Amino acid sequence: MAEDKVTPLYDKHVELGAKMVPFAGYIMPIQYSGIIAEHMAVREKAGIFDVSHMGEVIIEGKDALKNINYLLTNDYTDLRDNRIRYSLLCYEHGGAVDDLLVYRYNENKYMLVLNASNCEKDIAFMKQHLFGEVTLTDISDITGEVALQGPNSVAIMEKILGNSDSLPKRYYSFLDNVILDGSSCLISRTGYTGEDGFEIYCSSDDVVKIFSLLLEVGKDFGLLPAGLGARDTLRLEASMPLYGHELSENITPFEASLGFAVKLNKEDFLGKASLTAGSEPAKTRVGLKITGRGIAREGCIVKYGDEEIGYITSGTHLPYLDGAYAMAIIDKSSASIGTKLVIDVRNRPVEAEVVPLPFYKR
Amino acid sequence: MEYPKYLSYSSTHEWVEDLGDNKARIGISDFAQHSMGDIVFVNLPEVGDELLSGESFGDVESVKAVSELYSPFSGKVSAINEQLLDSPELINEKPYESWMLEMEDISDSEELLDADAYEALCDSEEH
Numbered sequence: 108m109a110e111d112k113v114t115p116l117y118d119k120h121v122e123l124g125a126k127m128v129p130f131a132g133y134i135m136p137i138q139y140s141g142i143i144a145e146h147m148a149v150r151e152k153a154g155i156f157d158v159s160h161m162g163e164v165i166i167e168g169k170d171a172l173k174n175i176n177y178l179l180t181n182d183y184t185d186l187r188d189n190r191i192r193y194s195l196l197c198y199e200h201g202g203a204v205d206d207l208l209v210y211r212y213n214e215n216k217y218m219l220v221l222n223a224s225n226c227e228k229d230i231a232f233m234k235q236h237l238f239g240e241v242t243l244t245d246i247s248d249i250t251g252e253v254a255l256q257g258p259n260s261v262a263i264m265e266k267i268l269g270n271s272d273s274l275p276k277r278y279y280s281f282l283d284n285v286i287l288d289g290s291s292c293l294i295s296r297t298g299y300t301g302e303d304g305f306e307i308y309c310s311s312d313d314v315v316k317i318f319s320l321l322l323e324v325g326k327d328f329g330l331l332p333a334g335l336g337a338r339d340t341l342r343l344e345a346s347m348p349l350y351g352h353e354l355s356e357n358i359t360p361f362e363a364s365l366g367f368a369v370k371l372n373k374e375d376f377l378g379k380a381s382l383t384a385g386s387e388p389a390k391t392r393v394g395l396k397i398t399g400r401g402i403a404r405e406g407c408i409v410k411y412g413d414e415e416i417g418y419i420t421s422g423t424h425l426p427y428l429d430g431a432y433a434m435a436i437i438d439k440s441s442a443s444i445g446t447k448l449v450i451d452v453r454n455r456p457v458e459a460e461v462v463p464l465p466f467y468k469r
Numbered sequence: 470m471e472y473p474k475y476l477s478y479s480s481t482h483e484w485v486e487d488l489g490d491n492k493a494r495i496g497i498s499d500f501a502q503h504s505m506g507d508i509v510f511v512n513l514p515e516v517g518d519e520l521l522s523g524e525s526f527g528d529v530e531s532v533k534a535v536s537e538l539y540s541p542f543s544g545k546v547s548a549i550n551e552q553l554l555d556s557p558e559l560i561n562e563k564p565y566e567s568w569m570l571e572m573e574d575i576s577d578s579e580e581l582l583d584a585d586a587y588e589a590l591c592d593s594e595e596h
Contacts, residue, residue: 138506400510402535404535426507431509
């Protein structure tokens with residue numbers, strides 16, 4: 108394995124007292140003040156995350172749209188400029204290579220935002236399938252990214268910018284070349300927490316300055332720096348999938364209940380044949396509330412009576428809902444809301460009930 | 470990080486208070502609660518359960534992960550701190566007041582460390 112990388116914010120995290128851990132090839136902050144405090148700050152006020160480890164690539168050229176539409180499962184023909192759309196990237200066999208966001212600058216230029224842990228694999232895979240007049244450029248190492256999340260995010264950005272004209276108004280839209288403290292940024296109204304907020308992309312040379320400015324201005328708005336621990340509990344509470352958990356090479360988008368991002372009616376795309384030919388999948392992703400005493404974690408076996416019907420993909424105590432919850436991939440026949448199931452938690456049976464997703468919605 | 474002198478410690482981060490009369494009280498150390506982070510669930514044995522030295526007697530779940538608890542003695546559980554079942558966060562707030570269980574008829578003790586030796590062990594684990 109190559110040596111772990113750091114983001115430009117490494118020293119800042121250490122200065123803020125973060126506990127640093129290896130994650131996806133980077134040394135990243137898992138927590139500063141504590142996962143619960145950081146989680147609650149994002150739900151009720153605001154939090155700021157260093158997400159500079161994420162991968163970014165630019166796909167550009169006369170045939171960019173055709174390539175995007177061939178590589179990805181979602182349909183991009185009707186995506187407008189300055190809008191963003193989620194997709195899966197799938198193998199020919201239908202399993203997922205990654206999930207990602209596509210930012211459309213214009214018909215001939217797109218940015219794809221990739222999971223850090225999959226970035227190299229994704230790029231190699233996509234490059235094998237490019238055709239026509241198109242280039243794919245990895246800008247991950249020269250791009251810094253911070254996520255400002257929570258109900259006070261708008262107020263914090265307005266205070267910094269002096270107005271709201273240069274803020275994207277709609278969820279899943281973005282504005283480019285916004286000047287933030289003298290630096291040119293791309294600001295999108297996106298996030299991975301279930302709250303309103305922004306993701307700010309800038310040069311990796313400017314990210315420390317921008318993070319520090321947000322931290323300083325955010326103080327009066329209850330903003331806390333938040334780490335990967337809270338990022339995981341927040342996305343789980345909002346029931347968003349995480350590659351390697353709800354999605355993988357061996358899990359199709361349909362089993363992960365992400366069929367909304369697969370458009371089988373469009374022209375040919377990677378994985379289409381398998382995804383079309385596959386019969387209705389026998390498994391599906393569900394939400395579980397743990398009603399017994401205990402915490403179900405990834406890998407725990409889920410049973411209906413004595414019969415094994417699936418496994419936990421993510422689970423912990425969720426701070427805002429103040430209870431133990433989990434997502435699982437289980438047989439469809441036992442997946443209806445209200446079904447009582449049993450989870451094997453280190454050889455101890457713990458009761459759970461199927462509940463609707465998402466667990467939390469603002 | 471606190472390491473009260475009146476307690477002994479196991480290398481698996483439990484603290485032990487000698488209550489005399491072959492009885493002892495057991496909890497987890499400040500170092501242990503700090504490295505686990507926010508504690509949200511604790512699973513304890515029942516009064517009357519017989520424990521073996523070095524054996525797991527329960528677990529503590531934080532938001533991040535689960536950690537097993539190990540008995541420093543063989544003996545019988547004479548009391549559990551039921552308050553922790555409803556308020557496991559007390560372990561983070563007051564690790565040395567948040568005892569988990571009391572044991573009686575104890576024997577076959579694991580090797581226990583005094584406060585200074587335990588602090589040295591924690592220092593070495595941090596790096």
